[in-house]
Amino acid sequence: MKHVIIGNSAGAIGCIEAIRHENTEDEIVVIASEPHHTYGRPLISYYLEGRTDRQRMKYRADDFYEKNCVQTMLGETVTKILPEEKKVALQSGDLVSYDKLLVATGSSPVIFPAEGLELVKDITTFTTLDDAEYLLERVNADARVFIVGAGLIGLKCAEGLRALTEHITVCDLAPRVLSSILPEQPARIMREHLEAHGLKFCLGTGVQRFSVAERGYVALLQSGEPIAFDLLVYAAGVRPNTGLIKDAGGEVNRGILVDEYGRTNLPDIYAAGDCTEAVDVCTGARKIMALLPNAYFQGEAAGRHMAGLAAEHTPLIPENAIGFFGKHILSAGIYPEALTPQEENTEEYYKCFYFDEAEGKLRGYILIEGFARAGIYTALVRDGTKLRPAQWERLRREPGLLAFDIMTRAKILRKKVGAK
Amino acid sequence: MKRIFAREEWCLACHLCEYHCANANLPHKEGGNFNAEMARNLKGRAIRPRIRVEEDDRVHFALSCRHCDEPACKKSCISGAISMINGVVCIDRDKCVGCYTCILACPYGTIVPSDDGHAAQKCELCMQNSCGEPACVAHCPNRAIVYEEVLDE
Ligand SMILES: Cc1cc2nc3c(=O)[nH]c(=O)nc-3n(C[C@H](O)[C@H](O)[C@H](O)COP(=O)(O)OP(=O)(O)OC[C@H]3O[C@@H](n4cnc5c(N)ncnc54)[C@H](O)[C@@H]3O)c2cc1C
Numbered sequence: 216m217k218h219v220i221i222g223n224s225a226g227a228i229g230c231i232e233a234i235r236h237e238n239t240e241d242e243i244v245v246i247a248s249e250p251h252h253t254y255g256r257p258l259i260s261y262y263l264e265g266r267t268d269r270q271r272m273k274y275r276a277d278d279f280y281e282k283n284c285v286q287t288m289l290g291e292t293v294t295k296i297l298p299e300e301k302k303v304a305l306q307s308g309d310l311v312s313y314d315k316l317l318v319a320t321g322s323s324p325v326i327f328p329a330e331g332l333e334l335v336k337d338i339t340t341f342t343t344l345d346d347a348e349y350l351l352e353r354v355n356a357d358a359r360v361f362i363v364g365a366g367l368i369g370l371k372c373a374e375g376l377r378a379l380t381e382h383i384t385v386c387d388l389a390p391r392v393l394s395s396i397l398p399e400q401p402a403r404i405m406r407e408h409l410e411a412h413g414l415k416f417c418l419g420t421g422v423q424r425f426s427v428a429e430r431g432y433v434a435l436l437q438s439g440e441p442i443a444f445d446l447l448v449y450a451a452g453v454r455p456n457t458g459l460i461k462d463a464g465g466e467v468n469r470g471i472l473v474d475e476y477g478r479t480n481l482p483d484i485y486a487a488g489d490c491t492e493a494v495d496v497c498t499g500a501r502k503i504m505a506l507l508p509n510a511y512f513q514g515e516a517a518g519r520h521m522a523g524l525a526a527e528h529t530p531l532i533p534e535n536a537i538g539f540f541g542k543h544i545l546s547a548g549i550y551p552e553a554l555t556p557q558e559e560n561t562e563e564y565y566k567c568f569y570f571d572e573a574e575g576k577l578r579g580y581i582l583i584e585g586f587a588r589a590g591i592y593t594a595l596v597r598d599g600t601k602l603r604p605a606q607w608e609r610l611r612r613e614p615g616l617l618a619f620d621i622m623t624r625a626k627i628l629r630k631k632v633g634a635k
Numbered sequence: 636m637k638r639i640f641a642r643e644e645w646c647l648a649c650h651l652c653e654y655h656c657a658n659a660n661l662p663h664k665e666g667g668n669f670n671a672e673m674a675r676n677l678k679g680r681a682i683r684p685r686i687r688v689e690e691d692d693r694v695h696f697a698l699s700c701r702h703c704d705e706p707a708c709k710k711s712c713i714s715g716a717i718s719m720i721n722g723v724v725c726i727d728r729d730k731c732v733g734c735y736t737c738i739l740a741c742p743y744g745t746i747v748p749s750d751d752g753h754a755a756q757k758c759e760l761c762m763q764n765s766c767g768e769p770a771c772v773a774h775c776p777n778r779a780i781v782y783e784e785v786l787d788e
Contacts, residue, residue, distance in 0.1 A: 229710070255714040261732045266753070267714070271730050274715035508711035508740060515710065529710075536739040541752060545739045586735065588744025590707075614744055615689045616698060621643075627743060628641040628696055 216241040218521055219303060219313035221293050221459070223247035224256055225507045226319030226488030228275060229514025234522040235283045241522055243285045244311060246303070250290035251344055253279070256321075257507060259347040263375030269344075296463040298481050315521040318471065318479075318486040319514055320456035322505060324368075326449050331425035335432050338447040341372040353446060354379045361385075361434055361444035363422065365392040367537060369450030373414050374539050376448075381413050384442050386434075387451075390419040396535060396546060400558070401565055401581055405539065412540040417442065455490040455503060468492055470503045475528045477517030485521060487513035496530040497549040497578060497596065504533050532597050536586075545586040548579025548596035557611065561585075568592075568611055575601045577610075588614040636722045638785050639760065639769055643696035645779035646688070652697045652771035652780055653684035659761055659770035660685070683747050685758040686771045686780075697771065697780050699758035700724060700745045708737035708746060708757075723762055728754045 218234060220227045223245050231243055258272040280287050288305075295304040296318075302310045324340035326332075339349050350372075354360060358380045362369045365387035373383050387394070391402035392409065406416060420438040427433075431445040455470040466472040466480045470492035477485040477493075488510030492501040509531050516528035534547040550556070550569050559566040564585025569578045577595040591614040595602070602610070602618075609618045616624050658673040686699035706724050709717040716730035717737060726737070726746075731754040737746045738755060746757045760782075761769045772782040 253715075257713045257734070258732060267730070267732055272714065507713045508736065511710045529707075534711075534739055536734055536736040538734060543735055545735060547739065586738060587747070588741075589739055590737075590741035590746070591744045593739055594742035616696075616743070617689045617691055617694060621694075624643065624696070627701065628643060628698065 216522070217244065217312065217314045218242065218317065218518075219244045219246065219311055219315070220317045220319060221246050221303070222317075222319030222321060222488070223249060223251075223253050223287070223289065224274070224319065224321060224488070225510035226321075226490075226514035226517075227317070228253055228279075229511035230317050230319065230487065230518035230521070231283055231285055233515040233518030233524070237524050238522045239284070243283070244288065244313075245280070245285055246288045246291050246293055246305070246311065248290070248292040249343065249345075252277070252289075254344055255507075256342070257371070259341070259344055260371035260375035262344070262347050263350060263372070264378040272344075293459060296459050296481075296484070298463050298484065301483065314483065316484045317477070317514070317517050317521065318460055318484065318490060319488045319510070320459065320490045321510075322453040322455045322489040324449060325452045325454050327451060329422050329425060334427050335425050335447050337432075337445060338449060340449050341368055342453065347375075350376065350446075350448070351379075356380055358382065358446055359384075359431065359444045360446050360448060361442055362448045362450055363387075364450035364452065365389065365416065365418065366395055366450065366452070367393065367535075368453070369448070370409065370414075370539060371537070372448055372450055373409075374412075377413060377540075383413070384415045384417065384444065386417040386420060386422065386436060386442070388419070388421045392416070392418070393544075397544070397581065398550065398556075398567075400560070401544070401567065401583055404560075404565055404583055405542070405544065408542050409539060453489070453505070455492075455505075457490060460484070460486060460490075468501070472501065473513070475516060475530075476520040476526060477513050478520065485517040487517045493531055495532060495549070496599070497532050504531055506533070506535055508534060530597055532593075534593055534597075542584060543586060544581065544583050545589045546579070546581040547589075547593045548577070550579050550581075554578065570607055570611070572604065575603065575607070577602070577607070591615065636785050637760075637782050638702060639699055639758070639772060640781050640783055641696045641698060642779050642781065643694060645777045646695040646697060647777055647779070648688050648690040648695035649776065650688050652686050652775055653682065653688060655770040655774040656684040656686045656699075656758070657682040660756075660764050683750055683756070685745070685747065685756060687745075697775075698743060698745060699771065700741075701743055702760070707740040707742060711736050711740035720762075723760050724757070725759050725763070726755055726757060728756075731755055 253274040261267045292306040359382040362385045392406045420436045434442045457467045461467045471486040489505040512529040536545045554569045557568045565583040567581040716727045733753045749756045
């Protein structure tokens with residue numbers, strides 16, 4: 216059996232580790248455009264900041280491919296899948312045959328057209344190690360950086376760059392920071408924190424036009440404010456890389472449509488990670504959950520299925536841990552509008568829970584600091600654990616196993632356990 | 636494979652395991668007096684032990700990493716800092732950037748931030764530290780925490 220994997224990141228590694236967990240026979244080939252050893256993509260901002268380096272940010276050890284008998288074709292791009300012949304075509308012209316194929320191609324940054332954008336020569340996106348290298352080469356203490364996009368990627372970039380320069384302005388069409396993951400109140404807390412660390416924000420406005428200035432460039436915002444800058448980072452969103460599957464006749468919405476085992480509608484072709492839309496068990500509907508743990512879980516489920524191993528999969532939910540300048544946000548699940556959030560806001564922390572009293576289930580949570588033992592909440596959301604009101608009240612005040620009955624505790628405290 | 640198990644019926648919630656855990660994970664001189672150092676290093680300080688006692692007026696027990704066969708923390712780690720070394724789930728401090736995705740992922744709540752806030756830490760069965768055997772077990776006065784071979788059900 217020959218498994219071919221397109222991509223070399225979390226989804227791909229999850230797949231390899233799942234196959235090799237029990238199977239040492241099958242052939243595994245990894246093909247990826249990026250020429251690098253697998254690295255933790257989210258670490259590129261820590262690399263800018265100097266908190267990690269190229270060696271330490273490797274996602275797996277140097278001997279990973281060798282130990283797992285993986286043949287790598289790094290720096291090679293797949294241009295086409297030929298499902299009838301069960302082959303993939305490479306840019307170099309070569310064909311590689313497969314028995315099972317995993318597409319873990321991730322996503323690509325989107326650059327929206329704007330007047331004068333073509334005049335800006337000092338521009339980058341921020342999703343790859345090469346992007347980080349580009350910024351490290353160019354950004355010094357005098358550099359004025361303008362970041363379009365106050366989402367997770369734009370702000371992580373800003374945090375990393377803050378170690379290099381204090382001239383950073385971030386703009387976003389949304390009226391608040393991290394608008395896709397945070398409601399108003401916690402977003403305000405984060406914005407104040409980011410501003411206290413020297414970031415300047417222009418929110419609720421986009422760029423009307425770019426022009427060249429005597430030194431650097433100017434972005435004229437829709438609000439009328441001009442922003443002078445030397446370097447532009449475009450972080451206004453990403454789009455799943457679905458092209459290979461779409462061209463092969465596979466089902467694609469915004470992402471590649473997959474089931475819980477990562478199967479696409481094409482025979483023997485699977486997909487995992489940021490390029491997919493998979494079922495969020497919180498709602499039962501498919502959506503893009505472009506976060507690293509999900510990419511791994513999806514790759515793993517696909518790998519097991521590809522190798523004919525026990526069909527197991529981790530139920531997927533949106534789950535995210537992210538920190539800026541020492542302040543951490545941990546969140547999971549969904550925030551249904553019909554539920555009244557249970558909020559707590561103190562000097563030290565902000566907590567917000569979406570508890571469905573009718574169902575007795577925790578649907579989602581947001582914690583800024585005050586995140587001790589948050590994984591207990593994540594498990595409640597993922598498993599849809601039914602809770603009595605008093606039980607939930609206890610857990611809300613302090614997450615712990617005390618809230619559970621003695622049998623449940625005994626299982627955890629006394630026996631060998633395997634978390635899913 | 637040996638694992639730490641808690642016997643809640645024997646736990647008095649004395650919290651000594653938490654202090655011994657914190658102490659075992661500090662650097663120690665060879666041949667030094669562990670207990671004397673513990674008082675010197677930890678008295679009056681906030682500690683971040685890798686084991687914690689949960690208690691109410693009826694129930695007490697000590698909980699530390701279960702070293703899951705399928706560790707959610709390892710699978711969720713964004714930097715590849717968590718690995719299984721001979722069945723022990725370990726965090727490589729050098730690789731960890733302290734994003735706390737593992738804290739988000741651990742269903743038992745057994746991972747904590749390190750003192751400097753730049754990394755996560757957890758029970759590694761005292762394999763890597765100066766103790767060499769689980770300090771919580773060695774010093775539990777009531778054998779409410781034991782280190783035993785796992786019996787497969
Ligand atoms: C700055 C930044 C910060 C982030 N922070 C976090 C965080 O804190 N927490 C979190 O959970 N997630 C975070 N993420 C998201 C996380 O990085 C992704 O969810 C994760 O990397 C997805 O993994 P993947 O395997 O699906 O795809 P990717 O990591 O995107 O990898 C895709 C791979 O496919 C290859 N590829 C694509 N097309 C082709 C082709 N045609 N031929 C060959 N190879 C191809 C690419 O070269 C690449 O190697 C962050 C992302 C960024 C950019």
